[in-house]
Amino acid sequence: MHTEKMDSLIQIMGILNVTPDSFSDGGSFDTTDRALTQALKMVADGASIIDVGGESTRPGAADVSLQEELDRVIPVIQKIKNETDIVVSVDTSKAIVIKEALIAGADIVNDVRALQEPDALEVCAEFNTAVCLMHMQGQPRSMQNAPHYKEVVKEVAAFFEQRIKACVEAGIHREKIILDPGFGFGKTLEHNLQLLAHLESFQSFGLPVLVGISRKKMIGELLNGAPVGQRLMGSLSAAVIASMKGSAIIRVHDVKETVEVIKIVQGVKSYE
Ligand code: 7PM
Numbered sequence: 130m131h132t133e134k135m136d137s138l139i140q141i142m143g144i145l146n147v148t149p150d151s152f153s154d155g156g157s158f159d160t161t162d163r164a165l166t167q168a169l170k171m172v173a174d175g176a177s178i179i180d181v182g183g184e185s186t187r188p189g190a191a192d193v194s195l196q197e198e199l200d201r202v203i204p205v206i207q208k209i210k211n212e213t214d215i216v217v218s219v220d221t222s223k224a225i226v227i228k229e230a231l232i233a234g235a236d237i238v239n240d241v242r243a244l245q246e247p248d249a250l251e252v253c254a255e256f257n258t259a260v261c262l263m264h265m266q267g268q269p270r271s272m273q274n275a276p277h278y279k280e281v282v283k284e285v286a287a288f289f290e291q292r293i294k295a296c297v298e299a300g301i302h303r304e305k306i307i308l309d310p311g312f313g314f315g316k317t318l319e320h321n322l323q324l325l326a327h328l329e330s331f332q333s334f335g336l337p338v339l340v341g342i343s344r345k346k347m348i349g350e351l352l353n354g355a356p357v358g359q360r361l362m363g364s365l366s367a368a369v370i371a372s373m374k375g376s377a378i379i380r381v382h383d384v385k386e387t388v389e390v391i392k393i394v395q396g397v398k399s400y401e
Pocket of ligand 1: 144263339
């Protein structure tokens with residue numbers, strides 16, 4: 130008789146960008162409807178979480194105003210939650226957007242600033258929501274200028290330790306926390322590769338690890354400067370590596386393809 134291990138399933142988080150670069154100019158019925166259509170497609174393709182984001186965190190990007198971000202993401206979250214029972218995460222840092230998103234039905238707060246903005250911790254504690262704490266060195270505008278670490282893996286782990294403590298002190302239950310090393314956020318290619326190579330070390334927290342590498346510059350850099358449209362195979366390879374190293378959630382643009390490769394990982398993992 131074989132011994133099949135029942136490990137928890139690796140989940141695919143589909144990226145839904147509600148930004149002017151993705152769907153015209155946010156807020157309009159047309160924009161909300163197109164976002165819903167995209168979300169439904171990702172669900173049909175096997176995503177179990179939809180990550181709705183309205184703030185461009187691209188290196189060097191301009192800040193998005195509060196009202197603009199609300200207008201972009203809130204109608205989309207309402208519509209997805211009205212028409213499906215999919216888990217929704219909101220990619221934001223602002224306490225007011227967090228609160229409105231949670232009222233609209235969002236299930237997870239995915240914050241690239243790890244709840245360090247004013248009142249963010251308090252709102253999450255009040256709503257007893259799940260949170261994803263991402264590591265970033267610096268701010269989106271300037272983070273890629275000169276990333277520097279003595280030991281990136283240790284420094285990211287120390288950051289997790291400190292933010293988990295801040296969350297728990299604010300009243301967020303430890304079991305509601307997801308950790309994310311923040312690929313590309315204030316990191317060189319070497320830093321990103323060191324993090325990916327040692328991803329399993331973050332399992333020591335006993336919390337789910339989320340990884341977002343899909344189409345990122347680190348993939349392009351390893352592929353002789355391949356543009357975003359030619360990073361699918363690289364992104365899938367990174368997803369396989371991350372999930373073999375214990376990641377619970379893989380955040381991606383290409384849901385269908387990622388679901389397919391992760392099925393192979395899941396098959397192997399059941400015999401680990
Ligand atoms: C431009 C550049 C647009 C970079 C968008 C991005 C992550 C995230 C993002 C991640 C978590 C992207 C990023 N990346 N949230 N939000 N983890 N938790 O490539 O790695 O999607 S935005």
